[in-house]
Structure formats: structure tokens, C-alpha cells
Amino acid sequence: MxxxxxxxxxxxLSIPFIQLFSLYVIxxxxxxxxxxxxxxxxxxxxxxxxxxxFGLSGIRGRISEKGxxxxxATGVFIYAGIGLLCILFSGNYLAYAAIESAxxxxxxxxxxxxxxxxxxxxxxxxxxxxxxxxxxxxxGNIRD
Amino acid sequence: xxxxxxxxxxxxxxxxxxxxxxxxxxxxxxxxFSYPVTLATISFQFAASLILLSAVMTGGTIHYYxxxxxxxxxxELVLDAFNSFVLVVILAMALLTAVWARQGAALDIPPEKTxxxxxxxxxxVTGLCGMTITGDIFNLYVFVEITSxxxxxxxxSGRGARSLIAGFNYLVLGSIAAGFIVLGIGYxxxxxxxxxxxxxxxxxxxxxxxxxxxxxxxxxxxxxxxxVAFFPLHLWLPDAYTESPAVVTILIAxxxxxxxxxxxxxxxxSVFTPQYITESFPVTEVILIIAAIAIIAGAxxxxxxxxxxxxxxxxxxxxxxxIMFAIGIANQIALEGGLLHIMAHAVMKGCLFMVAGxxxxxxxxxxxxQMSGLSRTMPLTCAAFALAGASMIGIPPTIxxxxxxxLVLGAVEAGQYLAAAVLLIxxxxxxxxxxxxxxxxxxxxxxxxxxxxxxxxxxxxxxxVLILAASCLLLGLFVDIPLEIIGPxxxxxxxxx
Numbered sequence: 001m002x003x004x005x006x007x008x009x010x011x012x013l014s015i016p017f018i019q020l021f022s023l024y025v026i027x028x029x030x031x032x033x034x035x036x037x038x039x040x041x042x043x044x045x046x047x048x049x050x051x052x053x054f055g056l057s058g059i060r061g062r063i064s065e066k067g068x069x070x071x072x073a074t075g076v077f078i079y080a081g082i083g084l085l086c087i088l089f090s091g092n093y094l095a096y097a098a099i100e101s102a103x104x105x106x107x108x109x110x111x112x113x114x115x116x117x118x119x120x121x122x123x124x125x126x127x128x129x130x131x132x133x134x135x136x137x138x139x140g141n142i143r144d
Numbered sequence: 145x146x147x148x149x150x151x152x153x154x155x156x157x158x159x160x161x162x163x164x165x166x167x168x169x170x171x172x173x174x175x176x177f178s179y180p181v182t183l184a185t186i187s188f189q190f191a192a193s194l195i196l197l198s199a200v201m202t203g204g205t206i207h208y209y210x211x212x213x214x215x216x217x218x219x220e221l222v223l224d225a226f227n228s229f230v231l232v233v234i235l236a237m238a239l240l241t242a243v244w245a246r247q248g249a250a251l252d253i254p255p256e257k258t259x260x261x262x263x264x265x266x267x268x269v270t271g272l273c274g275m276t277i278t279g280d281i282f283n284l285y286v287f288v289e290i291t292s293x294x295x296x297x298x299x300x301s302g303r304g305a306r307s308l309i310a311g312f313n314y315l316v317l318g319s320i321a322a323g324f325i326v327l328g329i330g331y332x333x334x335x336x337x338x339x340x341x342x343x344x345x346x347x348x349x350x351x352x353x354x355x356x357x358x359x360x361x362x363x364x365x366x367x368x369x370x371x372v373a374f375f376p377l378h379l380w381l382p383d384a385y386t387e388s389p390a391v392v393t394i395l396i397a398x399x400x401x402x403x404x405x406x407x408x409x410x411x412x413x414s415v416f417t418p419q420y421i422t423e424s425f426p427v428t429e430v431i432l433i434i435a436a437i438a439i440i441a442g443a444x445x446x447x448x449x450x451x452x453x454x455x456x457x458x459x460x461x462x463x464x465x466x467i468m469f470a471i472g473i474a475n476q477i478a479l480e481g482g483l484l485h486i487m488a489h490a491v492m493k494g495c496l497f498m499v500a501g502x503x504x505x506x507x508x509x510x511x512x513x514q515m516s517g518l519s520r521t522m523p524l525t526c527a528a529f530a531l532a533g534a535s536m537i538g539i540p541p542t543i544x545x546x547x548x549x550x551l552v553l554g555a556v557e558a559g560q561y562l563a564a565a566v567l568l569i570x571x572x573x574x575x576x577x578x579x580x581x582x583x584x585x586x587x588x589x590x591x592x593x594x595x596x597x598x599x600x601x602x603x604x605x606x607x608x609v610l611i612l613a614a615s616c617l618l619l620g621l622f623v624d625i626p627l628e629i630i631g632p633x634x635x636x637x638x639x640x641x
Contacts, residue, residue: 094210
């Protein structure tokens with residue numbers, strides 16, 4: 001596989017676009033179809049492609065077991081944190097309107113939804129990547 | 145203060161999820177930090193559940209709309225007399241298990257795995273809380289999955305290969321069950337167009353004649369029957385309880401099985417109605433017959449076992465039969481007995497499994513025949529076993545007697561004399577399998593050296609066991625206190641106000 005120039009070139013070209021598309025899907029989640037879960041899976045797909053095209057040695061330094069773990073936790077913290085922020089502004093959990101009306105900024109709820117979706121996306125991306133790493137990395141090469 | 149209480153229904157779910165991640169991060173810093181965080185989170189949940197129970201008892205049912213969206217648009221959390229009671233019971237059990245786990249976890253969990261173990265332990269408890277308080281049937285399914293996946297991992301986390309096999313069997317059967325449940329939910333959605341339990345209860349009676357609704361009911365029943373290990377579908381349970389780590393056995397035998405039974409009762413009585421199972425689609429007779437078979441068969445199989453944990457596992461199958469029996473009778477008194485038995489069985493089976501774990505911890509013995517004269521080296525542990533065992537048999541004035549007494553009263557009131565007789569036979573069989581252990585522990589010959597006699601188990605394991613053993617007695621003596629909560633809960637289930 002490593003000698004195959006076509007696969008490596010095409011992957012190198014398409015990975016940035018896949019990642020860009022996944023960000024689009026995540027940001028689009030506030031107002032239409034899409035969202036954190038789908039976007040996160042697409043983002044993870046770019047890493048999976050990278051893993052397949054370049055092998056474990058090719059992704060060393062870019063993705064690590066510890067990194068995915070921290071990212072997975074971060075995503076959940078973002079989600080839970082924004083939910084709890086709504087409670088601090090005396091709304092129900094995830095009631096964005098409470099923050100919006102308290103701060104008086106119009107359309108703030110859209111931004112908050114995007115943040116929540118980003119949190120979901122980060123977690124999904126990290127967990128998907130870590131599952132694939134567990135399958136691929138039998139010798140524990142890129143574990144901490 | 146009231147503003148905080150108003151947010152507690154969601155905090156009891158969100159705080160432990162964040163807590164589970166904190167356990168992970170704290171464990172990365174130092175392995176020993178993960179346990180205190182677990183204990184703190186579960187203590188918070190238990191305290192919150194007590195506050196919620198008292199709020200429900202004084203102020204009536206609590207509805208919490210996530211994101212401020214009322215149903216049918218949004219997801220709601222509902223706390224009424226029934227589920228706030230179950231919530232307190234399972235969180236009390238989870239807290240005692242967590243205390244027990246301080247030293248008990250080391251028995252089966254290698255030190256390098258303790259951090260992930262407590263993370264998954266915490267997620268299991270969180271999933272159970274979610275299953276208990278959600279008011280949305282699809283949300284219920286999601287929490288069933290969270291709970292089950294955590295449980296598969298925990299069962300498989302023991303040291304031996306057998307624990308992996310038990311975990312895998314549980315995974316396969318549990319996934320089939322989850323498939324049935326989600327299919328049933330799908331049919332309900334097709335029939336009504338809503339997933340909120342309250343809305344479903346209001347809209348379903350119009351379609352009680354539809355085959356879709358019958359199919360949904362059957363799928364849900366089969367799915368939950370596998371999850372609670374209702375008799376012919378119990379095959380995953382004995383291995384899962386026997387081979388999994390001692391801590392995990394305690395938690396899934398008390399909290400998980402009780403919450404699943406709760407979910408089943410909730411679906412039967414609050415999504416469908418008592419009228420549905422007695423008139424539109426009469427299944428109570430069938431449930432009663434299978435429950436009777438479960439009570440007898442579980443007990444007979446328990447008598448045949450030599451491994452203490454396996455014996456207790458079969459006894460669980462028999463005891464779940466008692467809870468299903470209450471559904472089969474479906475009158476006020478029998479259901480009060482059934483709900484009381486949810487609590488009673490959690491308390492006594494928790495105590496018995498803890499004792500089994502402590503015996504392994506101190507002596508490494510699993511076989512009942514090897515426990516000869518154990519009461520001389522572990523007197524308090526064996527006393528706790530005897531007390532909880534007495535409750536399991538149903539000797540007055542223990543809590544086990546009270547719950548069975550109400551079940552028998554309910555059966556007699558419904559004119560089911562044969563069924564009442566089955567309950568008594570079940571108790572006699574329980575006396576056989578429990579007494580056998582007590583006899584060997586207390587009156588067996590003491591082989592010096594045969595038990596490499598450790599002293600009594602450590603205090604952190606002994607305290608939860610003694611609390612549970614004392615509860616078996618005290619809850620039986622002061623049975624009015626739980627009945628004050630259970631009475632309104634049953635009235636609610638049977639559709640009264």
C-alpha cells in the first residue's frame with residue numbers, strides 16, 4: 001500500500017476537503033440537516049483514510065491515544081458546560097433562550113447550538129478515531 | 145433553594161456524566177484519585193434522590209422539560225412517587241456498593257484497570273438513573289443501551305477468560321433484547337406519532353384494537369423479559385453473575401435488575417394501561433403462569449448449585465419471578481407487594497452477594513461445601529448472611545416476609561389460591577437453598593488450616609453489609625415507612641388519582 005502513489009496523492013488532496021466538509025456539516029447543524037454527530041463521523045473518516053493510506057507510522061505525531069482521550073472528554077465538557085451555563089442563567093438545562101434574553105444579544109442561541117454541536121463533534125471524532133486506533137495499533141506503537 | 149431543587153432532575157444525570165470524565169482525568173494524574181471522585185459523585189446522586197423523593201411526596205409529580213421545550217416537542221424528565229422511590233433504592237445500593245468497592249474492587253480488577261473500571265461503574269449508575277426518571281420512551285431506550293453497554297464491559301472486566309465469555313453472551317442476548325425494545329418503540333411511534341410516555345398513555349387507548357399495538361407490546365415485553373432475565377429467557381444471567389467481578393455482581397444484581405423491572409412495569413402500566421393487559425389484550429394470566437414457573441424453577445436450580453454466587457444468581461431468577469407475579473395479579477395489594485419486593489430483593493440480594501464477595505476476598509472459597517465452620521472465623525459476615533437469608537426465605541418480621549405477605553394477600557384477594565400456594569412453595573424452596581449454606585457455615589466441622597483463616601473482612605466491606613443486614617430487619621419492622629410511598633405509587637400505576 002505504501003508504494004501506491006495514486007492512493008497517497010489522492011488521500012493527501014482529499015483529506016483537507018473532507019475535514020472542511022465536516023466542519024460545514026457541524027456548523028450547519030444549528031439551522032438545518034447535519035450536526036455534531038454526522039460532522040464528527042466525517043472528521044473521523046479523514047483520520048481513518050489517513051491511517052489506511054499512510055499506515056501507523058504515517059500518522060505518528062498527529063494522532064495519539066492520549067490525545068483522543070483528552071479530546072473526547074473535552075467535547076463532553078463543552079456540551080455539559082453550556083447546558084449548565086443555561087441553568088446558571090436560571091433557565092432549564094440547554095434552554096439557550098435564557099442566556100440570550102439575559103445578555104440581550106440577538107441570535108445568541110444559534111451560536112450556543114453551534115458550540116454544543118462542536119462539542120458533540122469533537123467527542124464523536126475522538127471516539128471514532130480511538131476505536132480505529134485500537135483495532136489498527138495492536139502492538140501499542142502510538143500509545144502513550 | 146427551590147430553584148436548585150427544580151434543576152435537580154437534570155443535575156442528577158449531568159453531574160455524574162461530567163463526574164465520570166473527571167474520574168478518568170483524575171485517574172490519569174494518579175490512579176488513587178479515581179475512587180474518591182466516584183464516591184463523591186454517587187453520594188451527590190444519592191443525596192439528590194432523597195431531596196427529590198421528599199419534594200415529590202410533598203409537592204406531587206415533578207416534570208422537567210429539557211431545553212425548556214414542553215412535550216411532545218421536547219424530552220421531559222418525570223418524577224412521581226413510583227420512580228423517585230426506585231431512584232432512592234438503586235442509588236442507596238449503588239452508594240453501598242461503591243463503599244464496598246474501596247477494597248472489594250481490588251479482588252478482581254487489576255490495578256492498572258481500576259480507573260476505567262470506576263469510569264464505567266459511574267456510567268452504569270448514571271444510565272440507571274436516566275432509565276428511572278425519563279418520561280420519554282425513546283430516551284428510555286437510549287439509557288437502556290448506556291446501562292447495558294456499561295454492564296457488558298463490567299461483566300467482562302474480571303480476571304479470567306470465563307468472565308469474557310459471560311460478558312460476550314450477555315452482550316449477544318442483551319443486544320437482541322435491545323433490538324426487540326427499539327422495534328416495539330418504533331411500532332408505538334407508528335401507531336401514535338409520539339414518543340412521550342404521558343402522550344402515549346393518552347393516545348394509545350384509541351388504537352387498542354390495532355395489531356401494531358399488540359406487536360409493540362409483545363416486542364417490548366420480550367425485550368424487557370430478556371433484560372430482567374425472566375425465566376425462560378434467563379440464560380445469560382447465571383454466568384454473568386457468577387463470573388463477573390464481585391463488585392459488578394452486587395451492582396447488577398441489585399440496581400440494574402431492579403431498574404429494568406421498573407422499566408417493564410412502567411411500560412406495562414404507564415404507557416399501556418391496566419385495562420389493556422386485562423381487557424384489550426389479556427396477558428396477565430400468561431404472565432402469572434410464567435412467573436409461577438420462574439419462582440419454582442429458579443429455586444429448584446438454585447438448590448442444585450454448589451458455587452455460592454451461582455446459587456444466588458439462580459435465586460435471583462426465582463425472586464424476579466415474585467416481582468413479575470405482582471404484574472400478573474395486577475391489583476393494589478399485590479402490586480404494593482411487588483414494589484416492596486423490588487426494594488426488599490435489592491437489599492437482601494445486595495447483602496448476600498457482598499457476603500459471597502467477602503468470603504472470596506478473605507479465603508478464596510467459592511464452593512458452598514468448603515465453607516464448613518466459616519462462622520468461627522468470620523462471625524459478623526456469617527451473621528449478616530443469616531439475617532439476609534432469613535429475609536430471603538420470608539421469616540417474619542423481615543422485609544422479605546412483608547413483601548411476600550402482601551403478594552399472597554393480593555393473590556388471595558384476586559381469588560388465585562393456586563398462585564398463592566406457589567408463592568409459599570417458592571419460600572419453602574428458598575429455605576432449602578439458604579438454610580443449606582447457613583447450616584454448613586454454622587454447624588459444619590471447622591477444619592483448621594483448610595481455611596487459610598483470615599480474620600473478619602475489612603471494615604469498609606463490613607459496614608455496607610451490616611447496614612444492609614440491619615435494613616432487612618428494620619425495614620420489615622417499620623414497613624409502614626416504605627408503604628407510605630408505595631401506596632400512592634401503586635394507585636398512580638393503576639390509573640387512580
